Each structure stands twice: as structure tokens, then as C-alpha cells.
Amino acid sequence: MSFEEMQSTMQFLLDQQAKNAVILERHEERMNGLQENFRLLTQLAQNYDERMDASDKRMDSLEQHVRFHIESLHAHLQAQSEDFYARLAADRADSDAKRAADNQAFDARLVAENGVFYARLDADNAAFDARLDAQNAAFDARLDAQNASFDARLLTQYKGIDERLDRLSAIVGRHIEKLDREL
Numbered sequence: 093m094s095f096e097e098m099q100s101t102m103q104f105l106l107d108q109q110a111k112n113a114v115i116l117e118r119h120e121e122r123m124n125g126l127q128e129n130f131r132l133l134t135q136l137a138q139n140y141d142e143r144m145d146a147s148d149k150r151m152d153s154l155e156q157h158v159r160f161h162i163e164s165l166h167a168h169l170q171a172q173s174e175d176f177y178a179r180l181a182a183d184r185a186d187s188d189a190k191r192a193a194d195n196q197a198f199d200a201r202l203v204a205e206n207g208v209f210y211a212r213l214d215a216d217n218a219a220f221d222a223r224l225d226a227q228n229a230a231f232d233a234r235l236d237a238q239n240a241s242f243d244a245r246l247l248t249q250y251k252g253i254d255e256r257l258d259r260l261s262a263i264v265g266r267h268i269e270k271l272d273r274e275l
Contacts, residue, residue: 101238108231119220126213140198
């Protein structure tokens with residue numbers, strides 16, 4: 093095998109490695125994008141929880157404020173207290189029902205988005221693995237063909253060298269016999 097053929101084979105192998113590296117880098121970029129999306133989704137959930145905590149604190153603060161005024165005005169508002177408590181209970185039930193509905197809607201959206209995200213991630217991973225397997229198989233097949241071709245050329249060259257060495261040995265042997273006869 094000539095130096096140019098070996099260099100051509102090595103260049104082919106390097107080109108294949110570079111192509112596989114580019115493909116792997118693209119998939120890593122996609123994976124990083126998906127991880128960033130998941131991080132943003134987690135951050136949105138955390139922001140929502142913080143807003144809910146702030147809302148709860150405001151509700152608690154409002155409740156304490158109302159109770160303080162009710163206690164200070166208890167004597168004056170004794171007649172109206174039953175009506176006031178009824179309205180307050182209704183408002184709280186409505187607020188709790190709305191908050192529960194909001195929480196359920198958010199949880200449902202979060203579960204649906206997580207499901208879609210993981211389904212896409214699984215599909216992308218499966219597609220990547222399939223393409224990688226196909227490319228690896230094609231690369232292995234080309235490499236096996238190149239190796240077989242290389243081995244065949246090398247065997248042919250070895251046979252040619254052996255024939256030349258046999259002829260040279262015969263010439264040297266005849267020359268030595270001729271010298272022995274002359275002496």
C-alpha cells in the first residue's frame with residue numbers, strides 16, 4: 093500500500109470522526125435547549141408558588157385586620173355580626189374554591205406540559221440513537237470494506253516482494269556456486 097493510499101484512508105477515517113463529532117455536538121445543543129426549557133418551566137412553577145404564598149400572606153393579613161376591627165366594634169355591631177360572618181365565610185369559600193380551581197388547572201397544565209416534554213425528549217433520544225446506530229453501522233461497513241481492500245493490496249504486495257526475494261536468492265545462490273567452482 094502506498095503512502096498516498098494510507099493517507100487517503102486515514103483522511104477518510106478522520107472525516108468520518110469529524111462528521112460524527114458534529115452530529116453529537118448538534119444533539120448536545122438540542123439537549124441543552126431542552127434542559128433550559130425544563131429549567132424555565134421549573135422557575136415558572138417556583139414563581140407561581142411564591143405568588144401563591146404572597147397571596148396567602150395577604151389573605152392572612154386581611155383576616156387578622158378584619159378580626160381586629162370586629163372585636164373592637166363588637167359592642168356596636170352585635171346585631172350585624174351574624175350577617176357579616178356569613179358574608180365573610182362565603183367570600184372565603186369562594187376564594188378557596190377559586191384557588192383550588194387555579195391550583196388544579198395549573199397542576200393539569202404542568203402535568204400535560206411535562207408529558208409532552210418527556211414524550212418529545214424520548215422521541216428525540218430514540219431518533220438520535222437510531223441515526224447514530226445507522227451511521228455507526230454504515231461506518232463499520234465502510235471500515236470493514238476498506239480494511240479488506242487494504243489487506244488484499246498488502247497481501248499482493250507481500251507476494252510480489254516474496255517473488256523478488258526468491259529470484260534474488262536464486263541469483264545470489266548461482267553467483268555463490270559460480271564463485272565456488274572458480275576457486
